[in-house]
Every structure is written in structure tokens, then in C-alpha cells.
Amino acid sequence: MERLMPDNWGILQANITYRLQLDKGRQHGRAVFQRLSRSLTSNLQLRTGRKRCQEFPIRLPSCVMDYFEPIDLSLNFTLAGEVIPDSKGLRPILNEYTETSQTYKLLFQMDCGLDNKCEDYLRICFNFSGGDMVVIGRATVLIATVVLENAHEDSSNTQLNFLHPSYFSFKKISMVQESSVQIVCSDQQNDRLMASGSLRCAVNPPVFKKGSRVMFNTVFDITATGIEETSANFTITATSENSVRIKNESSYTRSMLLRYAVNVAASGIEYTRHLNFTAGHQEERLVKHSYQVENLAPRSLPIRVKLTFPTRIGDKSLWNVTVTQGTPGNRSICQPLAQRLAAVQSETVREAQDYVRLDCGIALCTELLCEVAVLEEHGVVIFHLKGELMSAAIAELKVKKLLLISKVSLSYDGEKYVDISEVTAPFKEVTLETEVEVMEEVNRLPMIIGGSIGGLLLLIVLIIVFYKFGFFKRNNNTDEADKLNMNGSDGGEGTSTEPEILPD
Incomplete structure (x- = not known):
């Protein structure tokens, strides 16, 4: 505790009451104090011209699942000054600009071995679901299944850098197996990178622990128009901020065939x-x-x-x-x-x-x-x-x-x-x-001759039939009757043709 302005009051004293809390705002905390509590309240007496420090051990469970963010340590305090002797009741007070609430970030310490120099060994490989050929126009997405592991010491701020053709646009990341490792591709700069066929994803920041392994799917949308290439190359490279790195298997390239759906x-x-x-x-x-x-x-x-x-x-x-x-x-x-x-x-x-x-x-x-x-x-x-x-x-x-x-x-x-x-x-x-x-051509002469002979025979048959039925005989009788009538009118007895006159 220090004075802001010089005075002649001698040594000033005050009591401070403070409260510490770990992972404030989280439903499940990742660290506790010595009494297995996430919060701690204590008092401390201060005086001018003297500094006091207190240590509070923090314990972690045997397996911390989330190394994604540092642990938050929150501090809140109040100060009550003691009466200054011979001052008629004056007390020291806090400066009005003093912040009584503070939050500190507790970073996870990296495991770098006895030499305290972390040497990571990032190994990466991937393949495409459906094989190394995609039919554009039939398939709408491309899925790359990626496996990443750290086979040596802890890796700091690990990143995956994707390099791919621009007609494949990043869609999402999905885990194939349940894992505590998180892959984050939400960096705002990716909006600019993806237009040129690049993507950058963070791997479990700030530390990708040694021995960790993660398998996930990277899903890309396929642009169906304006493409003529017959092959495409995908490259994924793993990087970190470690000063010493084993780079033998940190980059992997795979080619795929492009075919186009037609009908x-x-x-x-x-x-x-x-x-x-x-x-x-x-x-x-x-x-x-x-x-x-x-x-x-x-x-x-x-x-x-x-x-x-x-x-x-x-x-x-x-x-x-x-x-x-x-x-x-x-x-x-x-x-x-x-x-x-x-x-x-x-x-x-x-x-x-x-x-x-x-x-x-x-x-x-x-x-x-x-x-x-x-x-x-x-x-x-x-x-x-x-x-x-x-x-x-x-x-x-x-x-x-x-x-x-x-x-x-x-x-x-x-x-x-x-x-x-x-x-x-x-x-x-x-x-x-x-x-x-x-x-086949038909010979019509036999048909004509046969038709003529047949017609003649038919005519003869008709004449005979008419004769048999007396057709020609009836005509002769009519002629004889006409002759008899003519003979009677010439001089023989016959009926008078004069009209009969009746008496009045």
C-alpha cells in the first residue's frame, strides 16, 4: 500500500477483503483451490511501505478435456482503512480510479521435457471419401477425411493450412471420432483466403498436447460450372510456433481426378x-x-x-x-x-x-x-x-x-x-x-381369257333358264291375241263400239 500524496501521518494501515474465483461463468470448472472449491475468500492487513504476497495452489483434475482456452482467475476486493492516530478520525481510502475487479488468464504450461525446448512431430494424412475421382455435376460436395497427430512433445499454436482449387469452397468441419481436440476454422481472414483456394484452421489452441490424435472430415462445396480441368491437387500442411520441429510428415499432397456429368x-x-x-x-x-x-x-x-x-x-x-x-x-x-x-x-x-x-x-x-x-x-x-x-x-x-x-x-x-x-x-x-x-409381278392374260369364257358361259346359262321358265313363250301368246282382236273388227261378229242411247 502506497500513498498518492505525501503527508505527515506516519504509517497508514488498512484491511483488504478479497475473493478469488476460477473459470467464472463456466458450468464445469477445470481447476479448483486446495479445498476443492472454485472460489476462495480471505482477508489481508496492509500497511504503507510494505508489500505482502500470498500463494494459493491451484489443482487440476487428472484429465482436463478442454485446453482450448486459458483458465480465467477473477479477483474482487474491498478496502477498509484503519483510523489514523491523532487525526481526529481520518482513515486511508482507495483512489477512486482503482479497479476493484481484475481477471487474469492462466495459460496451460507446455510439456517440453527436461531441456524445456518443445520439439513437436506433427504427422498428417488424408483421403477423399468415394475415392480419388469426383464427378462434377453428380456430386455436390467433396469430403476429405484428415488424420492429424502429434507424435512428440507439446505443439504451440498448431495450425492446418489447406491449399486447394478455388472451385472447392470450404463448408464445415465434422469430427469422425469423439475427441477432446478442437479444430477451429472460423478465423475472419478465411473469407479472403478461401477466394484464392486457401484455408487456415487452428488445432486446439494454445497447445496441441503430445500424443494427441484427431480425425475429422473437411467438407467442401463443389462449383458445378466454369470448370474444365481433369485433375486437382489438395495439400494440407501442419505448422506450429515451436522453435524446434520434426517436419518429415507435416505436409501431405493428394491428387484427384475430375470428371464431368453429361447426359x-x-x-x-x-x-x-x-x-x-x-x-x-x-x-x-x-x-x-x-x-x-x-x-x-x-x-x-x-x-x-x-x-x-x-x-x-x-x-x-x-x-x-x-x-x-x-x-x-x-x-x-x-x-x-x-x-x-x-x-x-x-x-x-x-x-x-x-x-x-x-x-x-x-x-x-x-x-x-x-x-x-x-x-x-x-x-x-x-x-x-x-x-x-x-x-x-x-x-x-x-x-x-x-x-x-x-x-x-x-x-x-x-x-x-x-x-x-x-x-x-x-x-x-x-x-x-x-x-x-x-x-412378284402378276400375269393378267390368263385372267382375261378365263374371265371372257366365264362370262360367255354365264350368258348361255341365263338364256336357257329364261327359256325354261317361259320367258320367251309369254311373249308369243301376247302377239297371237293381238292378231285375233284385229281380225274381229274387220267383218265378223263382234261388239259394237257405238255408244248406247237411253230413252228419256
Whole structure:
């Protein structure tokens, strides 16, 4: 106790009453005084020109679960001055600016061994849930399971520094196993760091104790648009403020493959369903096959469309196809591939066979590869196959019915895209079929002769029937009656035709 102003009153004395409290405001305290109480109240006599100190041992339970914050020690006191002799009742008082409440932070002491130099050994590793490939557009989050341990002495202010692509944005931390170690990623500077693909998290500040181990999930949101890379690198580095560190395993890098979810579908939208030829005649029929290729996913991509159709049988032209595109956008460039020879020669097709599939198995086929540079999201491209089908080539097969078949195959870069509608298939195929029927020519001369003879015989039969029923006889009797009537009017007896006059 000291005077603020010089005086002649000699030694001044006062009694101070104080109260100490550990972890004030916490429901469960982490330390107690000697009597197993979190608070202590005591008195102390003070006098000017003399300093007094008191020590109070603080005890910790055998296992403290929370090293995250220092222990708070709160002090409150009051001072009552004793009457100064020969001063007519004057007493010393506290300066009005003196703070009677104080809070002190009791930091946890680090275990640094006999040399008092802490040498930590931070070991870190991690992997990705679902393996080292993520399909963007199907997966919405990326989860990295991280394991961190300190295999040596205490580590001071340990931090984890994440370096990752900026299209993965940090979402949250969740513990995989129950642990007293806390991971805190709420630093305000992370708002700035995450925009550049960085993240900084504190590990159980201020001390990550020796022998401690923690396993947790770091969850990242995935940005589905504006990404074209096929791989991404993640690096996590553990650091501390220790002056001596073992750094052999404090940094870990892992690469992952990036694939993009797409859904491209082909369908036949219009085609000639049926036509026929007459055997022995040179005829041509117009045949049209139309295909639609549609991007059903919200991501544009380049795509290859292969059109396959039969064009020749033996040395005869079958179908003189012209390929056109029916959509103004999503234009493509088509280049012919090598023609595919028939797997079976037309001569080997049995003459008695009634049904043949007219594809690349028995006909020479033409293949066109059309490169669509960018098929926009929800975009459509249409291909028309149109041309005259020749009867001369079909006659080579000597069949009554066949199916003219064309095919569309879709493919894309399998190192970059995954079709989410059917992940196991790298492409899709669609076919269209036109039924072709060969009609035998009918000889009409026997029908005409037979019809004429039949008509003549029918006429004769009708005449005989009419005669039998007296059709012609009734006509003769009527003629004879007319003749008799005419003879009577000429001179024989007969009925007068003059009108009879009645008397009055």
C-alpha cells in the first residue's frame, strides 16, 4: 500500500477483503483451490511501505478435456482503512480510479521435457471419401477425411493450412471420432483466403498436447460450372510456433481426378417405315432416316456422331444417301471413314430366305464421323439421311422381304466426361429400320381369257333358264291375241263400239 500524496501521518494501515474465483461463468470448472472449491475468500492487513504476497495452489483434475482456452482467475476486493492516530478520525481510502475487479488468464504450461525446448512431430494424412475421382455435376460436395497427430512433445499454436482449387469452397468441419481436440476454422481472414483456394484452421489452441490424435472430415462445396480441368491437387500442411520441429510428415499432397456429368441421348424422330418393289422391274424409292442428338445436361461438351448406313450390294448401288443437318445451331463437320466391307457375300444369302436384315453384315456400308465442336447445354442437333433406294441391288439378294438399317453412334472424351444416365457405357447407339417388300409381278392374260369364257358361259346359262321358265313363250301368246282382236273388227261378229242411247 502506497500513498498518492505525501503527508505527515506516519504509517497508514488498512484491511483488504478479497475473493478469488476460477473459470467464472463456466458450468464445469477445470481447476479448483486446495479445498476443492472454485472460489476462495480471505482477508489481508496492509500497511504503507510494505508489500505482502500470498500463494494459493491451484489443482487440476487428472484429465482436463478442454485446453482450448486459458483458465480465467477473477479477483474482487474491498478496502477498509484503519483510523489514523491523532487525526481526529481520518482513515486511508482507495483512489477512486482503482479497479476493484481484475481477471487474469492462466495459460496451460507446455510439456517440453527436461531441456524445456518443445520439439513437436506433427504427422498428417488424408483421403477423399468415394475415392480419388469426383464427378462434377453428380456430386455436390467433396469430403476429405484428415488424420492429424502429434507424435512428440507439446505443439504451440498448431495450425492446418489447406491449399486447394478455388472451385472447392470450404463448408464445415465434422469430427469422425469423439475427441477432446478442437479444430477451429472460423478465423475472419478465411473469407479472403478461401477466394484464392486457401484455408487456415487452428488445432486446439494454445497447445496441441503430445500424443494427441484427431480425425475429422473437411467438407467442401463443389462449383458445378466454369470448370474444365481433369485433375486437382489438395495439400494440407501442419505448422506450429515451436522453435524446434520434426517436419518429415507435416505436409501431405493428394491428387484427384475430375470428371464431368453429361447426359447425351440419340433418338430416331422420322423415317420411312415401309415401301415395296415389283420383282423384275428397275425401280427407285425415296427413303429418309432422321436422327436427333440432344444434350440433356446443363453442361456443354464436344461430341462425335458416327452415321453408318449401307450403300452397295456387290457392284450395284443400293442407297445413294445424302446427309444434311436440320438445326441452325450446333453445326458439325462430317468426314467419311473407311468403308466397311460386308461380312457375308450376297451370294451366300439363301435364295429361299424370306427375311434379311440389310446392314453391314451383307452390304458395303459407309461411315461418316461428324464432329460437333460444342453441343450446348440442352442443345439439339438433327441429321437427315435421304436418298433413292435401288431395286437392282435388292434383286441380288433374291428375297421377298428385308429391313434397311441405318445406325447412329455417340461418343465423347471418356477421360473427361461421364454419362450419368448409363455410367458403364461410353457411347449410345440408335438404329432405324425401313421394311422393304419385293412383290412378284402378276400375269393378267390368263385372267382375261378365263374371265371372257366365264362370262360367255354365264350368258348361255341365263338364256336357257329364261327359256325354261317361259320367258320367251309369254311373249308369243301376247302377239297371237293381238292378231285375233284385229281380225274381229274387220267383218265378223263382234261388239259394237257405238255408244248406247237411253230413252228419256
